[in-house]
Amino acid sequence: MRFRLCASLGAVLFWFLLPLWAAGQVTQTPNPSFPSQGPTTDQETQDRIQREMAKKANQERQAQLRRDTEHLFKLATELKQYVDKTNEDTLSVDVIRKADEIEKLARSVKEKMKGQY
DSSP states (O other), X not given: OHHHHHHHHHHHHHHHHHHHHHHHHOOOOOOTTSOSSSOOOHHHHHHHHHHHHHHHHHHHHHHHHHHHHHHHHHHHHXXXXXXXXXXXXXXXXXXXXXXXXXXXXXXXXXXXXXXXX
């Protein structure tokens, strides 16, 4: 049971941390549909402001994802320590609570990765 729990926990952490690592590897190319010359119109100004707001929101979301995944990693480490202290005849209530907390946080991280709040 202990091996299966640790293996499952490792798989969950891998699949949640992989997109964060991959997000850091992606580069963006400039959008050629917006000319960089001449006077700007009201629409261009509004578009630029919207892009800046979206960029800021994405940066905040990424920061929150980093904090949540750090917390998720900490909880997973604590869960492993709890499991290591138990035997096949003993299942601590703390282990179940910690697993529930990890599950809730993992779902939250997953939704944030999808861009939903």
